[in-house]
Amino acid sequence: NAGVTQTPKFQVLKTGQSMTLQCAQDMNHEYMSWYRQDPGMGLRLIHYSVGAGITDQGEVPNGYNVSRSTTEDFPLRLLSAAPSQTSVYFCASRAGTGGVLAKNIQYFGAGTRLSVL
Amino acid sequence: AQKVTQAQTEISVVEKEDVTLDCVYETRDTTYYLFWYKQPPSGELVFLIRRNSFDEQNEISGRYSWNFQKSTSSFNFTITASQVVDSAVYFCALSGIMEYGNKLVFGAGTILRVKS
Numbered sequence: 001n002a003g004v005t006q007t008p009k010f011q012v013l014k015t016g017q018s019m020t021l022q023c024a025q026d027m028n029h030e031y032m033s034w035y036r037q038d039p040g041m042g043l044r045l046i047h048y049s050v051g052a053g054i055t056d057q058g059e060v061p062n063g064y065n066v067s068r069s070t071t072e073d074f075p076l077r078l079l080s081a082a083p084s085q086t087s088v089y090f091c092a093s094r095a096g097t098g099g100v101l102a103k104n105i106q107y108f109g110a111g112t113r114l115s116v117l
Numbered sequence: 118a119q120k121v122t123q124a125q126t127e128i129s130v131v132e133k134e135d136v137t138l139d140c141v142y143e144t145r146d147t148t149y150y151l152f153w154y155k156q157p158p159s160g161e162l163v164f165l166i167r168r169n170s171f172d173e174q175n176e177i178s179g180r181y182s183w184n185f186q187k188s189t190s191s192f193n194f195t196i197t198a199s200q201v202v203d204s205a206v207y208f209c210a211l212s213g214i215m216e217y218g219n220k221l222v223f224g225a226g227t228i229l230r231v232k233s
Contacts, residue, residue: 042208042223058220090162101219102212103150103169108162
């Protein structure tokens with residue numbers, strides 16, 4: 001059971017370049033999310049999805065796009081990378097919907113370390 | 118709004134010492150869930166424990182124990198007889214039912230360094 005798989009593990013971009021961070025889960029979880037981790041700020045929610053075709057913004061959505069065409073995949077797109085987007089990105093998934101969702105454990109991928117020069 | 122505060126940015130202890138990591142939370146929900154995650158130097162996030170707002174019983178798992186006190190909105194984590202392998206960043210997190218759409222809100226994390 002692979003759990004949550006993120007690719008790539010490391011990436012270096014130049015300012016203005018675009019890229020997609022991939023995330024896939026094999027647990028049939030409805031809820032998927034993207035976080036960024038910056039020193040001293042913990043993990044902050046970028047975007048999330050409660051099921052295929054449904055996405056919504058988190059705390060820090062600017063500069064990022066997401067889509068959810070299947071239950072398994074939840075890619076994160078940087079349209080025009082900026083140095084402020086240098087961070088470690090985590091994808092996560094949780095089972096359940098509605099009120100049940102809150103109690104369920106969130107499982108994380110191994111992270112993508114992104115540097116924007 | 119929901120908020121999690123981990124006031125201790127970094128803690129250093131010597132092996133075999135006991136150490137407590139503090140977590141204080143804010144929420145307007147009456148039903149909510151608290152979590153602790155560990156992030157070792159390798160970078161992945163590892164789930165440690167979940168506690169719901171109706172269960173104030175303390176929990177012990179080996180050298181780890183958790184003290185949940187609703188009256189002080191705290192969910193502290195104690196490691197007994199710390200070991201070098203406990204060196205990691207520890208995150209406390211909160212998930213509510215009504216407010217914030219079930220999103221998981223994290224504290225800033227506490228870096229624990231255990232020296233041999």
